[in-house]
Amino acid sequence: MRGLERILRNLVDNTNSEAAVLVNSEGLTIASVHAENEDRVAVMIASLHSMGEKFSNDLSKGGINQFYIKTDTGYILLKDVNKNTILGLIAKEDTKLGLLMMYLDASVKEISSILNDDSTLDLNVRSII
């Protein structure tokens, strides 16, 4: 879990973002950095992702691997880590999107390798509930 938090912290620092949250498909937080109302944010990330995927599937566009929302004050980005894990990033308006995407991709790869290596993670998430 520490490794995941380190990756999220680096992502937030390098992209000057507000918060990053790693959640599972049930809306439970696996790791997070700077997220206020963490439980609520986790559920919203998983919900948005589910709705996007359902919408995409219904349009025969396949699954989704990235979700991008432009808000009045910045961006919300969701990216699939694997089938059951989603990385959410809340970024500021003045962020450099290209750079942010690059860091996001790199973070997903790092997280993915940790999740693949850590077979106990699922148990850890459940023990937090």
Added chain:
Amino acid sequence: MLHQITKQILSELPDQTKLNNEDIQVLKRNKEFVFSLANVLVKDFYDALFGNDATKAIFKPGEREIREKSLGMWMVKTIEGKFDLDYWSWQTFVGILHVKRRVTNNMMIVMMGRVTDIIITQAVLKLPTEEALALKTAWIKFANTTLSLIAEAYHIFYMKAVSNVTGMNQNLLNNAVKVEIDNLVDQNKKFRI
């Protein structure tokens, strides 16, 4: 699927609240008596529903006659006393129809209460005391089981519809609801005992 959900809902009701063989015999024995109340019950039922703006709004113009026939059929089938899984699944199906027609559980519960009130009152007035009490017990068990099925089916299928349309799995929905409910509990702390 309806059978499975019906079984699940019924399994969550304590045995003391469910119809036993004796209750079913009481209902069968009083079949003619309950059926003699059908016209009064049906008229009272729809007079009440059409006397309230919210419940009246559920119906389309000219629909009352059709609904009255449906309620009459429900009574006939009910007092036959064949309370098998198909019968109870039919009540579960009513819960789905109620979602479709926006017949909310508060409306449904008070109307079942109204029917129960009329049947018990008439039983007390017209049947020997012991038989009236036996019918009261049997009818209340029947009515409460029906209420449980319709209300719980309403909830289950409402959530299922939300889950299907949004793609949110059941655990995610439950977590989303939990987060929201925790928030509502915090906002309404003063009502906690």
